[in-house]
Amino acid sequence: MSDPGEVKVEPARRSLWDRVSIVWLVPLAALAIAVGVAWNNWADRGPLITVYFDDAAGVETRETELRYRDVGVGVVEDVGFTDDLDRVAVHIRLEKQVAPYVDEAAQFWIVEPEVTTQGVTGLDTVLSGVYIEGLWDTRPGQPTYEFDGLASAPLLAGGQEGLQIILRTSGDSLTGRVPLVYRGVEVGQVGEAVVSLDGFTVEAPAVIYAPYDALVTEETRFWDTSGFSFSVGSGGAAVDFESLASLIVGGLTFDTFVSGAPLAEDGAVFDVYDDESLARSSVFNRATGPELTLMAVFDGNVSGLNVGAAVELDGLRIGEVSAINGIVERDDQGAEQVRLQAVLDIRPGRIGFEGQGAPEAALNYLIDEVESGLRARLATGNILTGGLKVQLVSLPDPGPGAVDLEADPYPRIPTVASDIADVAASAQDTLDRISALPIEEILGSVQSVLDSTAVLLASQDTQALPEEIRGILSDVRQITSSDELQAVPGQVGDVLTELAGAAGEINALVTALEEQDVPGRLLGAIDAVEATLASVDTALAGAPALIDEVTQLAATAGDLPLDELVTQVTGVAASADALLGSEAAAALPGRIGSLTAELEATVAEARALVAGLNEQGGPDRLLAAVDAAGAAATSLDEALAGVPQVVERLDAVAAQVQAMELQAVSERLAGVLASADAVISSEDVQAIPARVTAIATELEGAVAEANALVSGLNEGGGAERVLAAVDQAGAAAASLDTALQGVPGLIERLDAVAAQVGASDIDGVVARLESVLASANGILATESAQALPGQVNALAAELQATVAEARALISGITADDGGARLLAAVDSAAAAAASLDAALAGVPQVVERIDAVAANLQAADLAGAVARLDTLLASADALVSSETTAALPADLSALADELSAGISETRALIADFSGQGGTGRLLAAIDSAGEAAGAVEEAVAGVPQVVSRIDGVVAGAETVDLQGIGDSLEQLLASADALLSGQDTQELPGNLGDALTELRLILAQLREGGAVENANATLASIRVAADQLATSLDTLPGLITQANTVLGTTGATVEAYGENGALARDLRAALREVSQAAENIARLARTLERQPNSLILGR
């Protein structure tokens, strides 16, 4: 074995390059790659932003994307919480490219799968998971790294543009997430509805997409179209809905009813109305300018106050209730109480505040008014529905109160207790009362009354009435067409003739006056005229009042039942006999004796006067007068020649009367006399003779005075003047003679009349008289009648005093040379006598006429008249026995009082007269009397005319068909009698009495039942209702407008049946949608058939 030797192996010293393997390039390259990748990652990484959400359902780290316009632009890197665990913080790594655009305005929300009535959104997220959608504008801005995420997608997403507004309503017509539809086309979207901060309204943001935003102006109205409307019009029933979608989903639509308003701007607030008509009417009832919102809190039961109720200030509607809710308040005791809080929208324009700052001005005004008593209260707004309204009323003493400006959320106005009338209760009460009334009984009575009336009306007598009236009318026509009435003008001619004669007489008188001492008499007459004028002046001052008194007196006298009076007087006269037998009456002859003595002296003076007359050739004149008187006496004698016959007749009448059953009458009379006796035997009556004695004494004095006066006349050469008067009297006597010529005929007529009277049936009349007397007896027995003598006594006393005064007056006249003046009066009397003479000239003719009338009377059927009289007396009996008649004595008593007072006044007047130099005045009065006599003369001058008129009248009466009238009257009376005595008529009072009883009962019940209060309350309610009605009428125009709108809708509905109507369009749109939907479903079905997996793949 060879040894190859030691080989020294030395490792070569090699360079670094030799020692380092080329393989090292590989790790270097790997390193480079790693570093490069890392750098690249880091450099490409965008900023990390943090978005805070309330929750982050489905968000997963590194999986959930951030998308912008459906393109991923970032990834969630981390999901955590804020420090207080309040919210979820999602950290998102943005892509660098979009980072500059994500500025403050960026919005983020989580897109989740959502199935709503309007469709399915976010379906892709079912498989892929949720993602976060981001929205930002296209301009780079200040980088921001923290954001608040939205709970839901914003209305304007993905670059859409449009108008963003706020919709508001106080009702429930606003639901979120519904489409805004305009004429069937969806043009916008309503966002999530939220309750406003004040809690009274619901607000929802809404958006109207461009370009439809140009449809919305400030005057645009929004309303709810969800559901459908059903209307019945003249064209039939119509169902209307906007679209199928809105039928299911609901929705809002809008329209601009008035053009010209500026376009709405972002953020504008619009009210949502319940339906189109409301929206439409709101355009025209819109409030101008801003509103003032107040708040009022009411106590008690306020059911009936609704949103929209009126707010009235002194009856003027100034706003409405916009919201109502309850609040819990603590009262003074600390107890909790639920009260009603109403929000009032006041329109300042309604109370006169316009323009900017109007709400503040209106608020200040209300603050002032509240200080002076203005309060809010609830009042009945609608009496039927019980709806309430809010009244702002000024109360006189409302207690302290002021507008609470600090109240939340609106100023609070103080309130007072409500003024709500419970109409229902009152009405119920009233109805109860009415039902309690005895209606049935009343109806029964009324029915019986009606039955009686029917029978009465159907009676033959009633049927015959028109016939009777027609007969009367025909009689009247006969009278007016009679020849006598036609002859009236001729008689007027006679009267004129008589006037001519009278003028002749006056002429003669004037001649005689001229022959006498005219100037002196004229002077006296002038004196008299002067004084008379003065007196007349004075008298006239009191004349109107006097006339009034006289008129009143006449009226009173007219009311007097004279029959009764006469009966009474008769009774008194009968017992006056007893009175005459009294001592005082016995003393009277003594007084009369002295009176006779005085008269004797007076006659002596008169004799002296006559002697004077004698000396002045008076006998001749007197003789002539005596002749005339003699002729008159002759005439009288002739006239009296027929008197025995009359007497005979009267005798026969008396015999008949005697034969009558006067016993009962006597008894009655005895009763009457007993009463009268009681009256007369009273102390007052006993005192009357004494009074009369005193009066006689006074009269005696007065006669003495007259004696003195006559002697004065004697001295004043009155004889001559008296002669003249005697001449005239003579002439008058002659005329009388003439007049008496016709008297015998008259007497004959009277005889015949008496004969007829004798033939008539007096018995019945007497019987009636008896009952009348019985009634009179009752009257006399009354206290008032008993009191009469006392008053008569007082009357006599007054009379006595009056006579005394008169006496004093006469003595005054005598003392003041009244004789001369009296002479003048005598002269006037003479003239009057002359005139009387002339007047008497026409009397014979009158007598003839009367004669003729008597003849007619004779021819008349007196028997029937007496029978009628009997009936009349029966009625009179009833009348006399009536309470009213019984009350007469009291009236008489009062009258006597009045008379007494009147006499006492007269007396006072006379006393006054005497005391104040009345004598002189009386003289003047005598002068006036002279003048008056002159006037009488003038008046008498007109008497012939009157006489001739009477003549004419009587002549007319003469020709009147008294017989026919009597027949008609009889028939009439017979009818009236039959009517009165009919059974129905007899029953009438009974029925009437029943009816009155019922009526009285009803009244009593009404009075007891408090019906009056209820009626008052009801009336008050009705008044309130009327006020309400007035208020309602104020709103009537609005109502009419609404009705108009409704009609317009109806019209549109009817039109909709036409080719191009809105309904047709809607229907077509709806059908189109349905058709489209069906088509889509069909297409989907086909697609699924072909590619089932597309269900999974999503393609």
Next chain:
Amino acid sequence: MRDLGKDIALTARDAGLVACTRCQRVWPMAEDRCDRCGARLASRDTGSLSRVWAWWCVGVMAYIPANLWPMLVTRTLMSESEDTIVGGVIELMHHDAVGIAIVILVASVGIPVAKFIAIAYLALSVRRVTLLSAHRRQQLYEIVEYIGRWSMIDVFVVAILSALVQLNVVASVNPGPASLAFALSVIFTMLSAQAFDPRMIWDRIEESARSEGGEARPA
């Protein structure tokens, strides 16, 4: 018994020969190439350690993302899950598949890490005194060499699953980026192991024996 380590043998280099590392034919030192197989002849590969360390570094670098990145991307109908190696193991253990979890853990984590450590130890032990004898180190090297070809088992699983479970939307399994990294890491580790010249294990024995006795010769 003879202590092999202490035995000084005549080495080929000592004999002036060089063996072909590919076909084991021995050639004179002067020869540059093996005439039989054409491989380059070198008595000792002077760049061996350098290459080992280079591949080793790349392998480790690739092994990091292989563990951080998802190995499998599993898509089911509703969800998509990505599992790293360790995450997958934990997942399996939660599903009570402990055996499989251990297998995967050993195959994917234990063995690669062990290889890194083994290679690094071998490379370091060439120049330094080591606790293990040359024989042990030779055995270690052979184990590393042997096991290297099985290290791709994870990648195989991923590849098979990806191929099999492709049920479109319902379920699908795709390899994650970590599988690539893991494969690279395995490859680089194998390269690193291959780059190691096991003769260097023994050179040290020869040198120490020569300096002690001088008669010992490497074979």
